[in-house]
């Protein structure tokens with residue numbers, strides 16, 4: 724029966740100046756969930772999800788320790804698949820760094836990623852919303 728199978732998803736991000744947060748919020752809008760910062764009290768993924776959207780940016784060639792530690796706290800049995808997104812200025816390398824950390828946790832990571840250079844404009848936010856819907 725169409726619609727009987729509902730995919731569960733969650734959105735987690737780390738953002739210093741709000742660029743990645745805007746992408747996270749667009750993804751959350753697309754999937755009907757909340758975007759939660761990895762350092763928020765309710766950041767833990769307590770119930771298994773089919774898709775975890777997880778994003779961050781590059782700061783001095785690396786991802787923030789908060790994000791790294793958060794990924795290391797994830798339980799692979801609660802995340803069937805992760806989808807990585809990022810903003811940053813010079814390179815997309817944050818995508819690889821986040822993917823590597825997730826793989827170390829034994830979490831399956833989608834080949835599909837989402838990246839915007841710096842602050843996403845409204846068109847890009849709409850693109851992020853549409854991107855996220857594909858995974859439902």
Ligand SMILES: Cc1cc2nc3c(=O)[nH]c(=O)nc-3n(C[C@H](O)[C@H](O)[C@H](O)COP(=O)(O)O)c2cc1C
Pocket residue numbers: 737738739740741742743744779780781782783784785810811812813814815840841842
């Ligand atoms: C202290 C600092 C260091 C940064 N280092 C890099 C970098 O090494 N490579 C890069 O591509 N962007 C770098 N950026 C740009 C950020 O990744 C970019 O502005 C990103 O969109 C910030 O995301 P946020 O607003 O979600 O924190 C840096 C920004 C700051 C503030």
